[in-house]
Amino acid sequence: MIRALSELVVGQDPRMRARLGLCLLSMVIYVCWIFVLLGYALPRHLITESTAHFFMGYISVALCVFYPLVRSGITRSWPDPGLVAPQILWASGAMIISYAVAPVVRSVAFQTLCLIQVFGFLSLRPKVAAWTGGLTTAMLIAAWVAMTVLGLSDADPRAEALKIAGSCFVLVLMTIQSRSFGLMRERAFHAKQSLAAAAEELRRITVRDGLTGLYNRGHMQERLQAEVQRAQLNGHHFSVALIDLDHFKAINDHHGHAVGDEVLVNFALQGGAVLRETDVIGRWGGEEFLVLMPETEEANQAQIAMTRLREQLRSTQVSRSLPDLRVNFSCGVATWSARDSIEQVIERADQALYRAKSGGRDRTELQPPLTRGITSAGQPVASA
Incomplete structure (x- = not known):
C-alpha cells in the first residue's frame, strides 16, 4: 500500500x-x-x-x-x-x-x-x-x-x-x-x-577485427562456448560453417593488398546482409571466416544459407577499382550434437572445407555428425 x-x-x-x-x-x-x-x-x-x-x-x-x-x-x-x-x-x-x-x-x-x-x-x-x-x-x-x-x-x-x-x-x-x-x-x-x-x-577493439569489423577469433570462440551451453539447455543443435575465399592469394599477388582488403570488407558486408539476424559471422583468420548458425537442426539448412551468400557474391561488386572482379568461396559445414566438443565440431567443419577445396572449390561440403563405435577391447571410440 x-x-x-x-x-x-x-x-x-x-x-x-x-x-x-x-x-x-x-x-x-x-x-x-x-x-x-x-x-x-x-x-x-x-x-x-x-x-x-x-x-x-x-x-x-x-x-x-x-x-x-x-x-x-x-x-x-x-x-x-x-x-x-x-x-x-x-x-x-x-x-x-x-x-x-x-x-x-x-x-x-x-x-x-x-x-x-x-x-x-x-x-x-x-x-x-x-x-x-x-x-x-x-x-x-x-x-x-x-x-x-x-x-x-x-x-x-x-x-x-x-x-x-x-x-x-x-x-x-x-x-x-x-x-x-x-x-x-x-x-x-x-x-x-x-x-x-x-x-x-576498447570493448570493440577486443572483440572486433580491425579490418572487416566482424567479430575476431577470440570472441567467436566465446560465442561458440555460450552457444554450446544454450544448446545443452534447450536441446537444439547449431551449425558451424568455415568459409575460405577461393584464390585470395592470387588476388593479393595480382591486384595488390588494397584490393584484397576491399574484397574482405565487402565479403563481410554481404555476409551480414544475407545471413539471419541470429547468425554470427566472424573473421577466423586471413581469408577464412566462421559462421555460427543457432538452431539449425540439419546441416542442409546451413547449406541453404551458404548458397544464398554465394549467389549474392556472384551478383555483387566486391572492389570499386575492379568492378568486374567476383569472388567465390569454399565452405565446410558441420552440425553440433550433444556428443561434440567445440574443437570437434570445428575440426569436422574444417575437414568438410578441405573436401570442398579439393573437389574444385566454389562449393559447400557437409560433414556427417560424430558417431561412436566400439573397439575390439570394448571401449567406445569416436569417429566422423
Whole structure:
C-alpha cells in the first residue's frame, strides 16, 4: 500500500523521483506559509487582509503549477525538467514581495532568500544558475526602489539599502558558487561520457577485427562456448560453417593488398546482409571466416544459407577499382550434437572445407555428425 502510494506520488523513475522530491519539499514549505498567514499573521493583524489574500493566491499558483507539470511528464524533454529555476524565482519573488509589504517578515527575509538559492546548487546548469541569481538580485534591488519611490514602507531607505546591498553581495557569491557547481557537473558528465566511449571503443577493439569489423577469433570462440551451453539447455543443435575465399592469394599477388582488403570488407558486408539476424559471422583468420548458425537442426539448412551468400557474391561488386572482379568461396559445414566438443565440431567443419577445396572449390561440403563405435577391447571410440 505504501509502495503503491509512493509510486503514485513520485513515480518509479529515479530521476523523476528526485525532481518530484524537490517539488514536494517546496509544496510543504508553501503549505507551512499558508498556516503562518492564516493562523498567526492575519489573526494578530501583522498583515492586512488584502495582503494575506494576495499571498494565498500567489502560493496557490505554485501549488497548482509546478508539481502537476513535473509529475505529468510534460517537462521531461525541457531544458529544466524539474522546473528548478522557475521554482527558485517564484519562491524568491514571494520573499522579496513579503520584504517590501510585510514588515514582520523582514527579519527573516534575507536569510530565507539565500536559502532558496541553495536548491539550485545540485541541479542548475551554469548559464541558468547565472541568470537565476542575476534575476533574483535584480528583483531585490527593484523592491528597494519601489519601497523608496512608492513609499511602500516607513523604514529608513538608507538603512534598508545597506541591508539589501549586503544581501545582494551574498547572492552574487552564491550565484558564482552555483555556477561553479554547474560547471563541475558538466565536466564530470563529459568525463563520464568520454570514459564510456573509451570503454566501448576498447570493448570493440577486443572483440572486433580491425579490418572487416566482424567479430575476431577470440570472441567467436566465446560465442561458440555460450552457444554450446544454450544448446545443452534447450536441446537444439547449431551449425558451424568455415568459409575460405577461393584464390585470395592470387588476388593479393595480382591486384595488390588494397584490393584484397576491399574484397574482405565487402565479403563481410554481404555476409551480414544475407545471413539471419541470429547468425554470427566472424573473421577466423586471413581469408577464412566462421559462421555460427543457432538452431539449425540439419546441416542442409546451413547449406541453404551458404548458397544464398554465394549467389549474392556472384551478383555483387566486391572492389570499386575492379568492378568486374567476383569472388567465390569454399565452405565446410558441420552440425553440433550433444556428443561434440567445440574443437570437434570445428575440426569436422574444417575437414568438410578441405573436401570442398579439393573437389574444385566454389562449393559447400557437409560433414556427417560424430558417431561412436566400439573397439575390439570394448571401449567406445569416436569417429566422423
